Amino acid sequence: MEYFVxxxxxDDSKRLRSSNQAHRPIYSPDSPAFxxxxxxxxxxxxxxxxxxxCLTDPNLQDDPIVFCNEAFQQLTGYRTEEIIGRNxxxxxxxxxxxxxxxxxxxxxxxxxVVVVEILxxxxxxxxxxxxxxLGPIYDENGALKYFFGSQxxxxxxxxxxxxxxxxxxxxxxxxxxxxxxxxxIGGIVNITGRSMxxxxxxxxxxxxxxxxxxxxxxxxxxxxxxxxxxxQAIRAVLAxxxxxNDRFVFTGNGIRTEPNAISAIGLTLHEMxxxxxxxxxxSQAGGTIEVSxxxxxxxxARNSLVIQWIERGGPRITEAPEMTGTGFDIARTLLGHxxxxxxxxxxxxxxxxxxxxxxxxx
Ligand SMILES: Cc1cc2nc3c(=O)[nH]c(=O)nc-3n(C[C@H](O)[C@H](O)[C@H](O)COP(=O)(O)O)c2cc1C
Numbered sequence: 001m002e003y004f005v006x007x008x009x010x011d012d013s014k015r016l017r018s019s020n021q022a023h024r025p026i027y028s029p030d031s032p033a034f035x036x037x038x039x040x041x042x043x044x045x046x047x048x049x050x051x052x053x054c055l056t057d058p059n060l061q062d063d064p065i066v067f068c069n070e071a072f073q074q075l076t077g078y079r080t081e082e083i084i085g086r087n088x089x090x091x092x093x094x095x096x097x098x099x100x101x102x103x104x105x106x107x108x109x110x111x112x113v114v115v116v117e118i119l120x121x122x123x124x125x126x127x128x129x130x131x132x133x134l135g136p137i138y139d140e141n142g143a144l145k146y147f148f149g150s151q152x153x154x155x156x157x158x159x160x161x162x163x164x165x166x167x168x169x170x171x172x173x174x175x176x177x178x179x180x181x182x183x184x185i186g187g188i189v190n191i192t193g194r195s196m197x198x199x200x201x202x203x204x205x206x207x208x209x210x211x212x213x214x215x216x217x218x219x220x221x222x223x224x225x226x227x228x229x230x231x232q233a234i235r236a237v238l239a240x241x242x243x244x245n246d247r248f249v250f251t252g253n254g255i256r257t258e259p260n261a262i263s264a265i266g267l268t269l270h271e272m273x274x275x276x277x278x279x280x281x282x283s284q285a286g287g288t289i290e291v292s293x294x295x296x297x298x299x300x301a302r303n304s305l306v307i308q309w310i311e312r313g314g315p316r317i318t319e320a321p322e323m324t325g326t327g328f329d330i331a332r333t334l335l336g337h338x339x340x341x342x343x344x345x346x347x348x349x350x351x352x353x354x355x356x357x358x359x360x361x362x
Contacts, residue, residue, distance in 0.1 A: 053069045054151070076122055092120060130151050178216065186209060215236060230305060231253070237270055247281070255295055270331075279321065288313055290312070303359045306356055314350045338357050
């Protein structure tokens, strides 16, 4: 094999050239530690590691490669004889970022350790993202002897980071457009209501539409995950009914659910909060509502998202009021689309309600 493991057999203690280089975990292959059995060990370790490794000699013209391991050949597609004697820049190509090349050049000039992510080219012209780690190696007199380089193919990681960035940008765009749509709907409803002398109806419709919008808003950025954070949606829908932030007690974890269910949850909670403001716990000072959510087996033995709503401190309930009206009709219809139900129990201290929605995935 045509690689290079030099040894001068000098037993003097090896010192790094300056103290600020003392932390660098790079060892010289020509130190006595690489003699004999250790030399063999170095040879075998370099042969077996999946990390591409090379050494260059900065004392030769144009800092050529004097050693490379098997993984370096595998990564680049070149054979040893095509590699030894060349400067590593032969791996660069037209789309390689010159700013990164500049960083490497500066690091080499000032004999610093550097880690860069750089686009490189294989022998067959295909590209890969290379996390290149390089640093100087000194001899026992502190003279610069080699540069050590390790190359790691991070193309997959690079791609998934790019995908993630793209998905987030898309989600932000969708979120922005959706907010616009809700604003436009609000405008249309208001103007139509005014022109038809039906401002009250328009206001009611708008409240519902806006509640729907709010239930999606905080989680849209994450909608790329395919599911929505239940707690965030619940808090967003209910926030306008609790300006002092002291009426709702939320209990739940970070469970998520599919976006379809969120419309039903958003509208149902909006109706319940509107009712509570008029007749229930929010109609009186000091009244509170406990809202909790969890994944549970529901009474139909389905794995469900269960949202519990318990009102306390409102007017005493003597007779169960009818939870009817357009709002609840819409909420029940939407819940039905997700095979969900709304259960209500009127206790003397207040409403105790449960929204059950079976989980289809996630
Ligand atoms: C040990 C060592 C390993 C290197 N490995 C790579 C590499 O894998 N890919 C790359 O693009 N450049 C690599 N380089 C950088 C180039 O060899 C060269 O230093 C860089 O292009 C800046 O110099 P230039 O402006 O003269 O081209 C390495 C440099 C050294 C010293």
